Amino acid sequence: MRDWESDPAEQESGKGGQKELDEQVLGAGLCTGCGACVGLCPYQTVYHDRTVVLHACDLAQGRCYAACPRTPTDLAALRSRLYNETVCTPELGAVKGFFITRATDEGVRRRAQHGGTVTALMALALREGLIDTAILAGEGEGILPRSITVRDPEAAGMQGSSRFVVSPTVAEFNRVCLGNAAKIGVVATPCQALALAKMRTQPVSAAENGIEKLHLVVGLFCGWALSWQKLAALLKKKTDLARVTGMDIPPSCYHTLEVYTTGETIRISLDEVDPCVRESCRTCGDMTAEFSDLSVGSARLPEGWETARSWNQVIVRTERGMDLLELARRLGVLEFRATPPGNLEKLKAASLGKKRTAAIWLAGRGNTAERTGQAG
Amino acid sequence: MSMDREQKEGAEVLLMGNESIARGALEAGVRVAAGYPGTPSSEIIETLSRFSEAGKLYVEWSTNEKVAMEVAAAASFAGLRSLCVMKQNGVNVASDFLLHLTGSGTRGGMILVSCDDPGALSSVNEGESRHFARLMEIPLLEPADFWEAKEMTRWAFDLSEAIRNVVMVRSVTRMSHASGNVVLGPLPAVTAKAQFLCDGPVSDPDRGPVTSAPVIQKHRLQQEKLRKAAALFEDSPFNTYEGPETPELLIITSSACTLYSREAISLLRAEGRAGILKLGTTWPLPPALLKRHLRRTEKVLIVEEVLPFLEDQVKILAAEQAREIGIKTFYGKNDGTLPMVGELNPDLVAAAVGQILGIDPPAIPAEYREKLRALTAALPKREQTFCPGCPHRASFWGIREALQRDHRGGFVCGDIGCYAMASLFPAAGFHTAKTLHAMGSGTGIASGFGKLGPFGMEQPVLAVCGDSTFYHAAIPALINAVHQNADITFIALDNSGTAMTGFQSHPGLDVNAMGEASPKVDIAALCGAMGVPVTIGDPFDLIGTRVTLNRLLEEPGVKVLILKQSCALSPEKKVKKRFLVRVDEALCRGEACGCNRLCTRIFRCPGLLWNRERKKAEIDEVICAGCGFCAGICPAGAIRSEEAAK
Amino acid sequence: MTEHLTKDPYNIVITGVGGQGNVMASRVLSNMLVRKGFRVTIGETFGMSQRGGSVMSHIRVSPTAVWSPQIPKGMANLIVALEPIEAIRVLADYGNPSVKVLVNLRAIYPVGVITGEDEYPSEGKIRETVAALAAEARFLAATEEAIRLGNPILGNIVMIGAVSGLGVLPIDRELFETVIREWMPAARVEANLHAFAIGQAAVALKSPLPQREV
Numbered sequence A: 001m002r003d004w005e006s007d008p009a010e011q012e013s014g015k016g017g018q019k020e021l022d023e024q025v026l027g028a029g030l031c032t033g034c035g036a037c038v039g040l041c042p043y044q045t046v047y048h049d050r051t052v053v054l055h056a057c058d059l060a061q062g063r064c065y066a067a068c069p070r071t072p073t074d075l076a077a078l079r080s081r082l083y084n085e086t087v088c089t090p091e092l093g094a095v096k097g098f099f100i101t102r103a104t105d106e107g108v109r110r111r112a113q114h115g116g117t118v119t120a121l122m123a124l125a126l127r128e129g130l131i132d133t134a135i136l137a138g139e140g141e142g143i144l145p146r147s148i149t150v151r152d153p154e155a156a157g158m159q160g161s162s163r164f165v166v167s168p169t170v171a172e173f174n175r176v177c178l179g180n181a182a183k184i185g186v187v188a189t190p191c192q193a194l195a196l197a198k199m200r201t202q203p204v205s206a207a208e209n210g211i212e213k214l215h216l217v218v219g220l221f222c223g224w225a226l227s228w229q230k231l232a233a234l235l236k237k238k239t240d241l242a243r244v245t246g247m248d249i250p251p252s253c254y255h256t257l258e259v260y261t262t263g264e265t266i267r268i269s270l271d272e273v274d275p276c277v278r279e280s281c282r283t284c285g286d287m288t289a290e291f292s293d294l295s296v297g298s299a300r301l302p303e304g305w306e307t308a309r310s311w312n313q314v315i316v317r318t319e320r321g322m323d324l325l326e327l328a329r330r331l332g333v334l335e336f337r338a339t340p341p342g343n344l345e346k347l348k349a350a351s352l353g354k355k356r357t358a359a360i361w362l363a364g365r366g367n368t369a370e371r372t373g374q375a376g
Numbered sequence B: 001m002s003m004d005r006e007q008k009e010g011a012e013v014l015l016m017g018n019e020s021i022a023r024g025a026l027e028a029g030v031r032v033a034a035g036y037p038g039t040p041s042s043e044i045i046e047t048l049s050r051f052s053e054a055g056k057l058y059v060e061w062s063t064n065e066k067v068a069m070e071v072a073a074a075a076s077f078a079g080l081r082s083l084c085v086m087k088q089n090g091v092n093v094a095s096d097f098l099l100h101l102t103g104s105g106t107r108g109g110m111i112l113v114s115c116d117d118p119g120a121l122s123s124v125n126e127g128e129s130r131h132f133a134r135l136m137e138i139p140l141l142e143p144a145d146f147w148e149a150k151e152m153t154r155w156a157f158d159l160s161e162a163i164r165n166v167v168m169v170r171s172v173t174r175m176s177h178a179s180g181n182v183v184l185g186p187l188p189a190v191t192a193k194a195q196f197l198c199d200g201p202v203s204d205p206d207r208g209p210v211t212s213a214p215v216i217q218k219h220r221l222q223q224e225k226l227r228k229a230a231a232l233f234e235d236s237p238f239n240t241y242e243g244p245e246t247p248e249l250l251i252i253t254s255s256a257c258t259l260y261s262r263e264a265i266s267l268l269r270a271e272g273r274a275g276i277l278k279l280g281t282t283w284p285l286p287p288a289l290l291k292r293h294l295r296r297t298e299k300v301l302i303v304e305e306v307l308p309f310l311e312d313q314v315k316i317l318a319a320e321q322a323r324e325i326g327i328k329t330f331y332g333k334n335d336g337t338l339p340m341v342g343e344l345n346p347d348l349v350a351a352a353v354g355q356i357l358g359i360d361p362p363a364i365p366a367e368y369r370e371k372l373r374a375l376t377a378a379l380p381k382r383e384q385t386f387c388p389g390c391p392h393r394a395s396f397w398g399i400r401e402a403l404q405r406d407h408r409g410g411f412v413c414g415d416i417g418c419y420a421m422a423s424l425f426p427a428a429g430f431h432t433a434k435t436l437h438a439m440g441s442g443t444g445i446a447s448g449f450g451k452l453g454p455f456g457m458e459q460p461v462l463a464v465c466g467d468s469t470f471y472h473a474a475i476p477a478l479i480n481a482v483h484q485n486a487d488i489t490f491i492a493l494d495n496s497g498t499a500m501t502g503f504q505s506h507p508g509l510d511v512n513a514m515g516e517a518s519p520k521v522d523i524a525a526l527c528g529a530m531g532v533p534v535t536i537g538d539p540f541d542l543i544g545t546r547v548t549l550n551r552l553l554e555e556p557g558v559k560v561l562i563l564k565q566s567c568a569l570s571p572e573k574k575v576k577k578r579f580l581v582r583v584d585e586a587l588c589r590g591e592a593c594g595c596n597r598l599c600t601r602i603f604r605c606p607g608l609l610w611n612r613e614r615k616k617a618e619i620d621e622v623i624c625a626g627c628g629f630c631a632g633i634c635p636a637g638a639i640r641s642e643e644a645a646k
Numbered sequence C: 001m002t003e004h005l006t007k008d009p010y011n012i013v014i015t016g017v018g019g020q021g022n023v024m025a026s027r028v029l030s031n032m033l034v035r036k037g038f039r040v041t042i043g044e045t046f047g048m049s050q051r052g053g054s055v056m057s058h059i060r061v062s063p064t065a066v067w068s069p070q071i072p073k074g075m076a077n078l079i080v081a082l083e084p085i086e087a088i089r090v091l092a093d094y095g096n097p098s099v100k101v102l103v104n105l106r107a108i109y110p111v112g113v114i115t116g117e118d119e120y121p122s123e124g125k126i127r128e129t130v131a132a133l134a135a136e137a138r139f140l141a142a143t144e145e146a147i148r149l150g151n152p153i154l155g156n157i158v159m160i161g162a163v164s165g166l167g168v169l170p171i172d173r174e175l176f177e178t179v180i181r182e183w184m185p186a187a188r189v190e191a192n193l194h195a196f197a198i199g200q201a202a203v204a205l206k207s208p209l210p211q212r213e214v
């Protein structure tokens, strides 16, 4: 079986411009919608959850291609440049620590997807001046998320919950970079985190891109995201879109997507949801946002899902991530509980499972897969 | 710089073919002239409009050619001399009425002038209107020089009154848009009162109702009229022969091809070997005249544009007269001696005549030719594009942005007008416009595409249409789309004038061809009355246009968007720039990743210049029209625009 | 009463770009010749001229006959170019070893040059090419002179003046004045006469006008 990370031979051809980006990613249906190629120049933009080319650019090499998480990437090299190799694992990337946490503030938890760890940490980072600007995904029109930029910790604390349609977070980062923000923190899905990591390590050309303003990346675990158009069509059959307040995917044994509405909770079988999954997610081998400072997902607890759903599991990957988490512990922003035995191993197994499935999908795509190389 | 009222009878002046035709009509005492603008015909009505005067000469730009012909016919029915003018494909539009008009016959002399465009110099077809004369069974005249254009037009009115039917005068671009010496004749004082006599029986051509029924009877009468015309043509001064008594080669030709044929003979110094029968009355052909000339020789070359119209008629006559005139060898279009597409010129005719007579056309010295080839090879082309400050460029930019966002492969059905450039030169329309046919057809085609959803077509369909084209032929197509509930977005590109052909008036303006105030018909109100949503936008408001379009593209049924902004060449805009625009070099990203010359590489307004040495964009102040639109597309904010002082 | 021409017909091409007053120039020149008793034919290609295309007028002058509105290939006697590369373009089709060429040196860039895809030849290269292909080649900074007179469009009249200065056609300042007075509001006549005189003098003196600064 092919490793989902690209082999070095392919990295030789790993330079390109819009034309290659279009051939290998956008045209090949592998775009994640992260928005890394948007806002750098006038040629790409995001419409709904889709990244589109507005006009043809004929540069042989460009930042769009360089930053895109779906163009060939030497992940090992990237990892060794950004992380302490001694803590790197093949399954989960860098693991400096593994915790079960939740926000102490019940209000934050109520609005949050799970334990509210992400929201609490971002609010804390703003309050303590670790960052001056946070880029989050907020509520847009209907079930479409909207990238939002928050400078006020109170406002950040009000945000929360996951949007299962991608948000163009990195496009928003590109936009905010041009302004007067100095220290930016981003909540990112794995592909978005990878794009940001690539931007950090790629030599940039003439126009400035402000990547040095990136001070914090809080990653989200991610199994897959859904296509807006297809999801909307599916939900329209079940309910009025305007009534949808949130969604979640309980552990895999439930095999459902829960859709929360102003009235009831609608459970949709994953078999029905599966066709709505973005093609690019099927080829993605990163479940835990390996290129973040720390990553947050839902917890697995012996008490079962009803308890676990209000907790998070957190992988800390960098010094900065650890400092933030420790600060949160010290100030009582987060509650901690003991990590149940075997949790990390289960997570590793699940992550490896995603890497395998991605590799199979890539192989199944034939030539495109060969050219596209890897699945971020 | 054209014919005016001051010029006196007897003066020899330089007139454009179209001016000469107009002068001929004036000298014939024309009272009503109507037409629809179209190159190369527009100057005829324009010239006449300068002579218009209440009660003496009425001139109008009609909504389309069919209406123009109907307006002219009414004047004829009321006993006045009238003229209708159109370009070749306009005759197609008018042809339904023409078929009935030729059946009913006319009273006051009535002329149809059609200006064909061989080689499609300013058309998207090289259709031939001559065939209509035969199809409609009316006489056809073709002038072969500028003076003759006037004389022939004048005489055409007499002929029309002699046979009581429409007479067609056909010109071509190289006659209409060329100029030559013309001696002016007197302008008659006409006083006939307009009155439609209609109390008599149907059979009375002077006092009865005017109609093509009873059809068989009227049709028979019409053919008699045609025979009468043929008889008059036998000794028409417009048919001439020049050349030796018994030439080796007889060239039969008409129109501008007469001049090419003469030049060809001169180039080959074949004056002693070839003769030219120049025909001014090309349908129906006068048989006796043809017989007389065909007798001269065995080899006959027919030179004409574009299709073998004359050639076929001559061959029929020759077959009928074969016993008397002998068997001929014909050269022309059918045997490939001359090309059957495109326009002719002296060189092509010289090559054909030279080939038949075994003479090599004169050649420039080989050495010079070599030098010429080497030195003139790599010249930059002069591509046509929208003018600086043109609102169409902005409209198509907005359309492109919306269609790319929409991402379902949407496309634009183009139409006739300046904005046809978007279909003809893909880069000019940012690769959005994908069809181009007749006036108003974009909307009709869109209406059809808009019903293909149930067959699996997911692409959004747009139609664009200029204001003049809207009144001309798009209205029925739009009504169709509405009634059939087709899924289309109809965009009226309203630039307040028939810009393409030089700002003739149309029903959307408050002034008519004679410069009088006249009520205008509002596009938005018309569309609104069709019961579909109408949005009015400004193409220079990029974000507004794009957001509106993206919304409309997602809605079913017919949606109308009117993009209103006057043409950059319109008189009020030519006077003054709205914005002073400049490029801040320090901010310009140029070729770097982050812009890659969006303004000069993709947007391509001629007011923007790429400075190769400095590697920065610039504004050419002489060419920039100051519309300010480009400031909104620059990703770096390097294009700065400032409202110009009032 | 007609005067002598070196050729019958004498073939003139006036070429330029839409908006340069090409049509006006050919009408003025032709009207002068009609007044001299010649038969003149002008053939014009101006369908899309307003939109930046090349515009070309063919003028045929003859004491007796009406000639075709299209000059046969290789048969131009005089080429008047209001724009430099248009001179070369016309030479390619209508040039011959005895042709005379008048060139206004002010370039108008085609879209391809503006957008950086094509390169516009240098003034030196243009002079060299025209000189190599013409029996007589004269270069003028007509637009600059016209701007000095207050309106760049007068460049076309400077060029007509130059035709007169060349001495190949029986046209002079007086004749020009008669013709121009007929069409122009009196206020504009003076500037036109000036422009004509400048062109005429420049060629007659065999000294080119001051060069355009590059």
Ligand SMILES: Cc1cc2nc3c(=O)[nH]c(=O)nc-3n(C[C@H](O)[C@H](O)[C@H](O)COP(=O)(O)OP(=O)(O)OC[C@H]3O[C@@H](n4cnc5c(N)ncnc54)[C@H](O)[C@@H]3O)c2cc1C
Pocket (backbone or CB within 6 Å): A111, A112, A113, A114, A115, A116, A117, A118, A119, A120, A122, A135, A136, A137, A138, A145, A159, A160, A161, A162, A163, A164, A165, A166, A167, A169, A187, A188, A189, A220, A221, A222, A223, A224, A225, A226, A249, A296, A297, A298, A299, A312
């Ligand atoms: C598309 C998607 C798929 C996921 N799949 C899994 C999974 O399979 N397993 C798992 O354990 N966890 C998954 N998660 C993560 C999980 O849903 C929670 O986000 C995570 O547990 C953190 O919970 P929390 O209560 O701390 O988050 P909260 O405090 O509610 O904060 C959520 C944060 O996520 C950001 N956000 C929301 N939607 C998006 C988006 N589309 N793109 C980028 N940022 C977003 C918000 O800005 C907010 O800051 C997924 C998240 C997303 C967005």
Ligand code: SF4
Pocket (backbone or CB within 6 Å): A017, A018, A040, A041, A042, A043, A044, A057, A058, A059, A061, A062, A063, A064, A065, B592, B593, B594, B595, B596
């Ligand atoms: S300008 Fe740069 S980032 Fe933009 S499309 Fe071109 S190569 Fe890509």
Ligand code: SF4
Pocket (backbone or CB within 6 Å): A021, A025, A026, A030, A031, A032, A033, A034, A035, A036, A037, A038, A051, A064, A067, A068, A069, A070, A195
């Ligand atoms: S994955 Fe991100 S960077 Fe790549 S094409 Fe899509 S939006 Fe652009």
Ligand code: SF4
Pocket (backbone or CB within 6 Å): B388, B389, B390, B581, B605, B606, B607, B608, B619, B623, B624, B625, B626, B627, B628, B629, B630, B631
């Ligand atoms: S402002 Fe810009 S778009 Fe408008 S005419 Fe000038 S250069 Fe062209």
Ligand code: SF4
Pocket (backbone or CB within 6 Å): B583, B587, B588, B589, B590, B591, B595, B596, B597, B598, B599, B600, B616, B617, B633, B634, B635, B636, B637, B638, B639
């Ligand atoms: S669009 Fe702006 S940044 Fe780009 S080349 Fe033009 S002026 Fe320069």
